[in-house]
Amino acid sequence: MARIIIVDDDTPFREMLTEVLTNEGHEIVDASDGNIGLEVLILKPVDIAIVDLFMPNRDGMATIRDITNLFPRTKIIAISGASLTPDEGCFKTAKTIGAHYTLPKPFKPSELLHLIETIMNGSSSSSEAVSSPSPT
Numbered sequence: 001m002a003r004i005i006i007v008d009d010d011t012p013f014r015e016m017l018t019e020v021l022t023n024e025g026h027e028i029v030d031a032s033d034g035n036i037g038l039e040v041l042i043l044k045p046v047d048i049a050i051v052d053l054f055m056p057n058r059d060g061m062a063t064i065r066d067i068t069n070l071f072p073r074t075k076i077i078a079i080s081g082a083s084l085t086p087d088e089g090c091f092k093t094a095k096t097i098g099a100h101y102t103l104p105k106p107f108k109p110s111e112l113l114h115l116i117e118t119i120m121n122g123s124s125s126s127s128e129a130v131s132s133p134s135p136t
Helices: 011-023 034-043 060-070 089-097 109-120
Strands: 003-007 027-031 048-052 075-080 101-104
Touching: 003 011, 003 034, 011 027, 011 109, 027 034, 034 048, 034 060, 048 060, 048 109, 060 075, 060 089, 075 089, 075 109, 089 101, 101 109
Parallel strands: 003 027, 003 048, 048 075, 075 101
Antiparallel strands: none
16 A cells, blocks of 8 residues: 655545545555645655645645655645646646646545556556646
8 A cells, every 4th residue: 555645734624535545554644734744754755645736834836846856756646626627727737847646626535546546556647537647
């Protein structure tokens, strides 16, 4: 199973994702903003980072850029309720700066689990309409 960090300022949402992913056997750490997320990652690197794009202190874009530079092997899933499709707006920018996949909120836990399975199996593409790999 994967080591995953969830970086999102929405505490109930973060707790729900933690429960879902822990129940599937993943090891989860979490952070309420990008600054805390990077501190956690330095102490405990992960396989996958799930990063909300809009947070206080250090937003998701800066966090994704830093994760990409400091932990190039970590796969990044950008999440947000601000874009309607994975290929527009903030998701397009997130993919340009290092996100491997995007997932618009709200999403079903099964969609996230499928995406994590795709990443862990080393697949370079996803057939899900709600997630798409970056061109890098």
